[in-house]
Amino acid sequence: MIIHAASLKEGKPEAVSEELNAEEIDVEFDDFHYVGKIRVHGTVEKNLSTVVLKALVDREVKQSCARCLKEVQESYSDAVEYRYDVSSADEIDTLADIRDDLILSHPERFLCKDDCKGLCPNCGSDLNTVKCQCGLGQSHGPLSKLKKFKKENNA
Numbered sequence: 427m428i429i430h431a432a433s434l435k436e437g438k439p440e441a442v443s444e445e446l447n448a449e450e451i452d453v454e455f456d457d458f459h460y461v462g463k464i465r466v467h468g469t470v471e472k473n474l475s476t477v478v479l480k481a482l483v484d485r486e487v488k489q490s491c492a493r494c495l496k497e498v499q500e501s502y503s504d505a506v507e508y509r510y511d512v513s514s515a516d517e518i519d520t521l522a523d524i525r526d527d528l529i530l531s532h533p534e535r536f537l538c539k540d541d542c543k544g545l546c547p548n549c550g551s552d553l554n555t556v557k558c559q560c561g562l563g564q565s566h567g568p569l570s571k572l573k574k575f576k577k578e579n580n581a
Contacts, residue, residue, distance in 0.1 A: 427466055427520045429479065431512040434472035442481070443467035451521060453528045457536065461486040461499060466524060468506075475513035479520055481506055483527065492535045493544030494552050504531060 427444045434440060444467075448460035468481025483506055488499045506527055510518045543553035549560045 427479075427524065429470050429477060429510075429518040429520060430516065431472060431477050431510075431518055432516040434470065434477065436472055436474075439469040439471040441467075442470050442479070446521075446524070448485075451525050451528075453525060453532075455532060457490040457492075458532055459488045461488050464524075464528065472512070475511055477510045477512050477518060479506075479508045479510075483524060485528075489533075489536045491538035491542055493537060493542040494554055495545065496538045496552070496554075498536075498538050502531070 427442065427446075429442070443465070445463035445465055448454055448464055451464075453464075454460065462485075465484040466481050467484075468479065470477060470479045472478075482503050484501070484503045486499065486501045488497055490497050504527065506524070508520060508523050510520075512518065539554075545551065546553055546558045546560065549558060551558045551560075
């Protein structure tokens with residue numbers, strides 16, 4: 427989003443909006459895809475040599491659960507505020523700041539729900555929806571040795 431600081435009236439907020447293509451600004455990930463455009467809308471205001479952009483960044487994303495690989499589509503909206511010194515610039519390109527915020531908002535590890543059980547490492551069954559028939563999904567989970575120790579020692 428380009429802001430023309432020279433055309434802004436002092437102390438009068440002006441509405442701004444723009445739609446961004448995720449592929450063009452390079453914010454796509456293997457497990458995280460934007461559905462449609464990223465919408466940025468808000469106000470920009472000039473005060474002395476500072477321009478302030480206050481906006482909402484709305485987007486809809488499709489992401490894969492790190493445990494069960496289920497795809498989930500959700501909408502997000504984040505409020506942003508950027509301040510720019512315009513004493514030596516007539517134009518401000520806010521795209522880098524918006525892109526950085528989008529990258530930082532990408533979760534390191536997305537889970538479809540907090541208690542997602544994931545997939546059986548042996549047969550691949552989704553343990554959230556079915557009881558594993560091979561038995562490995564229940565008896566060889568991450569805490570299976572601790573459970574076995576606890577059972578053997580009556581702790």
